[in-house]
Amino acid sequence: MWNFWNLCVFIIFLSIIIIRFYQVLPRRHSRHSRHSRSYNKLNNKKPPFKTCIVLGSGGHTMEMLQLLKGVDFNSLYRPRKYIVTGSDILSSEKARNFESHKGNVENVDYIIQLVPRSREVGQSWITTPFSVLKSLIACIRIILFDLPDLVICNGPGSCIPVCVISYIPRFFGIKWIKLIYVESFARVKTLSLSGKLLISFVDRFIVQWPYLTQKYPQAEYKGILV
């Protein structure tokens, strides 16, 4: 009998979690009508929007900064937090240059935060769970303690833990952190691994080649953005 009730409770919990999870998935079809209830309730935020930007090695950072070039940092998207993977000094440097060109001051208008890499190239699979955990904890600190309004990412591996953690406040109805994903210009016919993993969970999934929208109906194509 005891086992039966245990099972019942477990099933009820599981169903609640699944239903709730389903509720917080992005509603792409109602995006244009904007009458989806959960959408409105959690998104009456007025600007400025606290923005989190995930940078990644080399090409990803270059594309990201190109995307942000014309974005209004002074009245709409501030303060900004750049998430950079530990060893990637070049990306931090590029972000600093980019911001100072716009006349912004570090630690006032924007900050740069480092997270450890989820997995080094060639790292053994046995130690990988630990390093993944380490980077998840770093993301909890960055995302949950600060609750940004918006996360922008474009495909480096580090955007996966960031997006996962961003779902927690959404799940509990605390805050709907908007997730915007832009697939790299380099992806013509196939998505990157990050893209494949995140496409169903982000609020906007933008690609830069039209062919990908045929293959992945959730993706939007509006032209080359970088």
Add this chain to the structure above:
Amino acid sequence: MELMANSNHNNNKTMFVTVGSTRFDQIINLVISLPFLDTLNSKGFRKLIIQYGKSVKIYHDAIHSIQSQQNNEIEIVGYDYKTSLDQDMVESDLIISHAGSGSILECLRLKKPLIVVINENLMGNHQVELAIELQNKGYLVCSFISNLLELFQSDKYFNSVSFPKSDETIFIDILNEEMGLY
């Protein structure tokens, strides 16, 4: 010599070769070879800048082997990496690049004639797809190591379409729309 000067109004051109952060030995070996340097010379190029990445040894060996034989006036400058290749790209009249999307994009933005050399070892890689797609649109010309010299001699890389200027407003609109500003 005089005739050549007339046919090429700019007789002081620069070529830039970039392999990115990878190793691409064949391309280094090819551009630092006598037939290639002779062609450069005859097309009015006077300077060859090479960003050789991890192909350090190949570069130095190649330079060493042509030093004794070189009979033209081409100045060769090489380095492994730089924080920004922008300056070298701006100065050059023709860029030969590996298929990395970052390098490709930088060249296209500068509206420079661009030959992308596809590394046959990476066929099926998504970067190759990008290079071929951009070639189909006429923004650049793709080549393999085997036909690079021939392509360069034929001058066929010049009639490319210029890459559209990036439209910053598209992404701004996406952001603002998603944040409920429209």
